[in-house]
Amino acid sequence: MAFIKIDNIYKSYKGLKVLENFTMHIEGKKIIAILGPSGCGKTTLLNILAGIIQPDKGKVIGLENKKISYLFQEPRLIKWKTVWENIDFILKDKMAMKEREKVITKYLKMVNLMEFRNYYPNKLSGGMKQRAAIARAFAYPSDVLLMDEPFKSLDFELKFKLIDCFIKLWEVDKRLVFFVTHDIHAALLLGHDIYVLSEKPTNVKLRMVNEIPHRERSLKNKYILELEKKIIDNFEEITHV
C-alpha cells in the first residue's frame, strides 16, 4: 500500500466547524486507531476517506480507486440472506463462483461460523453477527478497511473476543485499517499508530506508535500502560468500556 496523505482538510456543516487543518500521513498496511471525543468528526473523517462526502478544503491523496470495505457498530447483515449469502452477495461481481466458495469458506472458518453458514441473522447472537460482519469485511478484496466503533455496546468479554478475532484475520490478510473509536483499550490493543484528536474544530492532538506485536499486547503490559497514561493526560473524555 502506497503512501496516504490526508492533507490539511477542512469540513464544516452550516457554520459548525468540524475538521480544521486536519493532516495525517500514513504508509503501509497498518491499523490506524483514531481516538476522539464524541462529536469531534470521526465519522465525518471516515466519510471523507470513503469519498462519500467532500472536504471544503484540502485533499486526500492515495485513496483514489482503492477498494474499501466497512465495519460498523451494527453488523448490518441483510436480514433475508443467510450468513453465507451475505458474504457471497458482496463478492458476486468480484470473482467467479469457485473462487467465492474458497474465499467464503476460508473466512467463515476463521471466525468459527462455518457450521452456521446457513443461518439467518436473526438466529445468531450479537457476537456471531459481528463475527460474520468481520468475515465479510475481510472476504471483500479491499485495500482499505474503514471501521466505525465495531466493538461498541458489547459486553467486556465479548469485546475482547472480537478484538482477538479481528487480529487473527488481520494477521493473515493485512490491509490498511482506519479504526475510529472512543475506546482507549480497543485502540491500544489494535492500533499500530494511535492518533488522539482534539475537540472541534478537530485536528490531531497526539500521535503515538505502538511497537508491541499484537500477540504480545496486554492491557497490563508496562509499555501499554505508559501509552494509556499519555493518552489520558492528553484527553480526559475517552471512555474505558
Ligand SMILES: Nc1ncnc2c1ncn2[C@@H]1O[C@H](COP(=O)(O)OP(=O)(O)OP(=O)(O)O)[C@@H](O)[C@H]1O
Ligand atoms: N450532515 C450533517 N449536517 C449537520 N451536522 C452534521 C452532519 N454530520 C455531522 N454533523 C455534526 O458534525 C459533528 C461531527 O459529527 P461526526 O458524526 O462526524 O462525529 P463523531 O466524532 O463521529 O461523533 P460520535 O463520537 O458521536 O460518533 C457533530 O457535531 C455532528 O452533529
